[in-house]
Ligand code: PSU
């Protein structure tokens with residue numbers, strides 16, 4: 001069922017810092033090759049440099065993995081099957097050879113094995129035109145239900161960001177800005193939307209997480225803006241998003257295909273720029289997550 005990698009198992013039993021990672025972002029459904037491999041390596045390296053152990057989540061040979069050995073990275077990178085939280089219970093009987101876990105699946109896995117901190121690029125959210133499609137990413141419910149602190153650069157602006165924040169409020173998820181008062185929009189630092197809380201350092205973020213734990217509440221969403229040097233131009237990115245959404249409508253794409261479709265549209269339209277921005281923010285989030293995990297393990 002859930003197979004915990006040796007290094008992750010040792011770290012957890014010693015009470016050391018561990019950071020979970022999703023795998024959809026590193027698979028064929030996320031970043032293009034070879035940027036996907038670079039992203040994975042940069043995240044793993046930065047987590048280790050900060051003194052934590054990375055736990056890449058994925059599905060391999062029908063098993064749910066928390067911590068993937070280096071030899072198996074290749075299979076995760078090549079994976080094309082999206083595994084969300086609701087799919088996890090089915091991978092065993094399907095004997096799914098390879099699956100890429102989304103944020104929702106990874107948060108469930110992390111909670112099940114006792115990992116308290118998770119890092120990604122951007123989370124899913126409430127989609128635009130939700131009143132027609134009903135499309136709300138299960139990432140949001142997973143964060144609400146599981147006691148895991150999630151570090152992300154906000155959510156991509158192709159989503160409905162005000163509704164995403166509204167939904168998180170309904171689900172009692174604290175949204176905490178990392179050195180910011182505003183919700184970041186992934187490629188850009190500021191969506192203009194306020195977040196209810198702000199922290200300046202890893203210790204304060206750890207304190208919020210520990211209080212949630214004591215209260216028996218669910219997860220926390222910490223949002224960190226992309227480093228300023230790698231931010232994209234908001235006007236340009238919004239134009240590209242509109243184009244990509246129109247294409248989606250014309251081709252009647254819906255359900256789990258929506259996010260990968262828009263992501264690849266953005267990639268093509270911004271050439272390499274969006275990819276290097278993505279690498280930068282993913283690494284940045286992984287570093288912050290590791291610092292927080294270290295603080296939590298020291299308490
Ligand atoms: N947003 C991104 N990059 C991604 C994803 C979201 O900027 O790779 C992936 C994540 O794995 C996230 C999933 O959990 O898409 C959300 O998919 P959906 O909208 O179908 O819930």
Ligand code: MN
Nearest residue numbers: 135136137255
């Ligand atoms: Mn969806």
